[in-house]
Amino acid sequence: MTTPPVLQRNRRHTSPPRGDAGIVAVWMVFVIFIAAFLAAALVGTGVLVGARVHGYDLAQQAARAGAQQIDLATYRSSGVLRLDPARAATAAKQFLAAASATGTVTVTAARITVTATSHQPTPMLRPFGYPTVTVTATAAATPVTGPPP
Numbered sequence: 001m002t003t004p005p006v007l008q009r010n011r012r013h014t015s016p017p018r019g020d021a022g023i024v025a026v027w028m029v030f031v032i033f034i035a036a037f038l039a040a041a042l043v044g045t046g047v048l049v050g051a052r053v054h055g056y057d058l059a060q061q062a063a064r065a066g067a068q069q070i071d072l073a074t075y076r077s078s079g080v081l082r083l084d085p086a087r088a089a090t091a092a093k094q095f096l097a098a099a100s101a102t103g104t105v106t107v108t109a110a111r112i113t114v115t116a117t118s119h120q121p122t123p124m125l126r127p128f129g130y131p132t133v134t135v136t137a138t139a140a141a142t143p144v145t146g147p148p149p
Contacts, residue, residue, distance in 0.1 A: 051120035055135030059116035066092035067141035
């Protein structure tokens with residue numbers, strides 16, 4: 001028994017063109033590669049921004065730790081609020097050391113300035129050759145009495 005001519009004609013029209021075979025698979029591989037690259041770039045950028053924020057936070061906290069070291073003798077005798085430079089610098093450096101950071105500390109009678117340097121891990125950038133990023137941030141603090149204004 002032979003197939004009627006109408007069925008043969010329908011079979012010819014339903015077969016895909018031979019020149020486009022596999023193009024969707026190639027296109028999907030390309031799209032997935034671009035999407036993965038963009039996701040890695042986005043997460044990597046987020047990690048870098050987070051590292052900068054963490055570095056600035058370290059500098060602020062170290063400066064605040066130093067600003068708590070006031071010269072009590074002067075404050076009790078004259079009411080003048082000023083820093084004890086040696087103790088303020090030591091407190092700020094100890095805070096940085098406890099946070100696995102390094103830095104420089106500058107102290108005057110009224111202000112402490114801390115420049116903190118830390119190394120933050122960047123797990124998403126490791127495949128691109130950047131396992132860590134070095135962050136340097138500077139913050140300052142002054143001693144105050146009572147609640148902040």
